[in-house]
Amino acid sequence: MSTWKIVALTAAVLAISVLGIGYVFLAAEGLSARKKPSDFEYAIANRALSISIPSDAKALRNPIQSTAEILAEAKQHYKEHCAVCHAEDGSGKTETAAGMSPEVPDLRAGHIQRLTDGELFYIIKNGVRFTAMPAWDMPDDHHWELVTLIRALPKQYPAK
DSSP states (O other), X not given: OOHHHHHHHHHHHHXXXXXXHHHHHHHHHOSOXXXXXXXXXXXXXXXHHHHHSOHHHHTOOOOSOOOXXXXXXXXXXXXXXXXXXXXXXXXXXXXXXXXXXXOOOOTTSHHHHTSOXXXXXXXXXXXXXXXXXXXXXXXHHXXXXXXXXXXXXXXXXXXX
């Protein structure tokens, strides 16, 4: 058998296997938002998110310095746009967020705080597909102010 036939056959078997596994998963689990995603699903989603953020965006540094005035302005934007899902303390524990899957992240959590400023900026500006995180059409300085606020949330509202 020629090499291209072996490659084509292998690709077909792989595609059928992936489709079969997907079908079994959907038949068993469904797509209900009431069921928390598995660790495997979270790992895939987090890896996909990481891959989707361009490396030049990841390298961006926040040009906004944290001052009382900047934090006050950011807090106002946050209350208007973000708190309905993320809660005023950043915990993600709101009535609206309770029905979302994947869950709304706690912005104070280590895995969020470990994101670069550029990653946070990119996520706020562009949203995250297949989640409830929308893209926001605001001036970039508002996005950067929100990054500044997210960095301050663990100090303002320590996790319990």
